[in-house]
Amino acid sequence: MKIIKKVAGIPIFANMTRWENYIIAAEKIITGYNGSLPLHHYLKTFFKAHPHMGSRDRKRVQQLVYHFFRLGNWEVSLPLKERILLGTFLCEQAPDELLTFFKPEWNVAASFEDKLATLGLQWDATSAFPFAKHLSAGIDAERFTRSFLQQPKLFLRARPGKLAAILRLLEGNYMYEQIGANTIALPNGTKTELIIPDKSWYEVQDLSSQETGFRFHPKAGEHWWDCCAASGGKSILLHDLQPAIHLFASDVRASILENLRRRFAEAGLKNYSSKVLDLTSPALRASLPRTQFSGIILDAPCSGSGTWGRTPESITFFKAAQIKEYATLQKQIARNVAPFLAPGGTLVYITCSVFREENEEAVAFLEQECGLKIEESGIVSGYERNADTMFVAVAGRSV
Numbered sequence: 001m002k003i004i005k006k007v008a009g010i011p012i013f014a015n016m017t018r019w020e021n022y023i024i025a026a027e028k029i030i031t032g033y034n035g036s037l038p039l040h041h042y043l044k045t046f047f048k049a050h051p052h053m054g055s056r057d058r059k060r061v062q063q064l065v066y067h068f069f070r071l072g073n074w075e076v077s078l079p080l081k082e083r084i085l086l087g088t089f090l091c092e093q094a095p096d097e098l099l100t101f102f103k104p105e106w107n108v109a110a111s112f113e114d115k116l117a118t119l120g121l122q123w124d125a126t127s128a129f130p131f132a133k134h135l136s137a138g139i140d141a142e143r144f145t146r147s148f149l150q151q152p153k154l155f156l157r158a159r160p161g162k163l164a165a166i167l168r169l170l171e172g173n174y175m176y177e178q179i180g181a182n183t184i185a186l187p188n189g190t191k192t193e194l195i196i197p198d199k200s201w202y203e204v205q206d207l208s209s210q211e212t213g214f215r216f217h218p219k220a221g222e223h224w225w226d227c228c229a230a231s232g233g234k235s236i237l238l239h240d241l242q243p244a245i246h247l248f249a250s251d252v253r254a255s256i257l258e259n260l261r262r263r264f265a266e267a268g269l270k271n272y273s274s275k276v277l278d279l280t281s282p283a284l285r286a287s288l289p290r291t292q293f294s295g296i297i298l299d300a301p302c303s304g305s306g307t308w309g310r311t312p313e314s315i316t317f318f319k320a321a322q323i324k325e326y327a328t329l330q331k332q333i334a335r336n337v338a339p340f341l342a343p344g345g346t347l348v349y350i351t352c353s354v355f356r357e358e359n360e361e362a363v364a365f366l367e368q369e370c371g372l373k374i375e376e377s378g379i380v381s382g383y384e385r386n387a388d389t390m391f392v393a394v395a396g397r398s399v
């Protein structure tokens, strides 16, 4: 085919369909991406540098790239274009013009099993997800890895007393599902800020993340420390369960605590203190507002592997050696933080990881090295609910 021009490095071929140009753009993105930035940041920069692509083109090319990464390392020996089409075939459910153009014989509405039969391929969990041998107990590797083919949903948590008002705005106008007492699931990409005018009515928070809060049982007057608070998702959840607590939130990043302060202000949460703290520091005691807390939320820095349905590029670029690095950091933090749990108090250890080293092994460490008693622990499974998968353990200190 003859190149008629190049636009920002992408060849535009004579007599080429839109679909062929989409594939070429997706190939260029995939070959240029090295995993050092999150994919959505890379895509933003790429599209900025290629302004000739309209918003519909950008959206379609972006989908192709995500479909490709959702395959993980499965069938890596196929040519790039074939893997992009394969990912699209397995991820899409509705009739798709691009796929019809390239593969008219593929029935995109067929079941996963029928699609594999059409392709003459078998799903292999260990090549799709090279870290399968690290999975925590109770995770079905086959189902977990297949879940990467679907983008997780967007979940809202209705703040106390606001569910009915939010449902009135959604009813009849938007596709949504109510889950449990406070959760609303929406298609990913829904612009909630355009639907719900008051930001203090809800928090965007994954379903499994919301459910970790079932293990917080704060009582009025207690002192709680959210020691890896980030922008405060768990802190706001905790506060909504019991506003009359004394909340102390800390994180090692000053910038994320700025986000927390902004988010708390939007949520109308005023009664708290916050501080930048490095939990690996041996001088932690001197920096704390008190030395005994009734409750500690340790939402540890982790691989994030339970959330990779939202960032599937991580499957390709994550290195197994990083699991050990996170596990070491988690133990260091646990050892430093545990002494500040008051007798009779509760430490809730949370990760959004699916790896045993960050979950069960951290729990064994809390028990064996930190003198805590594990009351409950396990996976909060999201992979069959279009949600993230998390891990939560409740540890207590004897009186």
Ligand SMILES: C[S@@+](CC[C@H](N)C(=O)[O-])C[C@H]1O[C@@H](n2cnc3c(N)ncnc32)[C@H](O)[C@@H]1O
Binding pocket: 227, 228, 229, 230, 231, 232, 233, 234, 235, 250, 251, 252, 253, 256, 277, 278, 279, 280, 299, 300, 301, 302
């Ligand atoms: C999983 S995130 C917390 C998410 C948060 N709790 C929420 O609900 O949105 C882990 C946090 O730990 C923080 N962190 C990492 N290393 C740390 C350290 N050495 N000391 C304190 N915080 C640390 C990170 O900055 C990150 O914000």
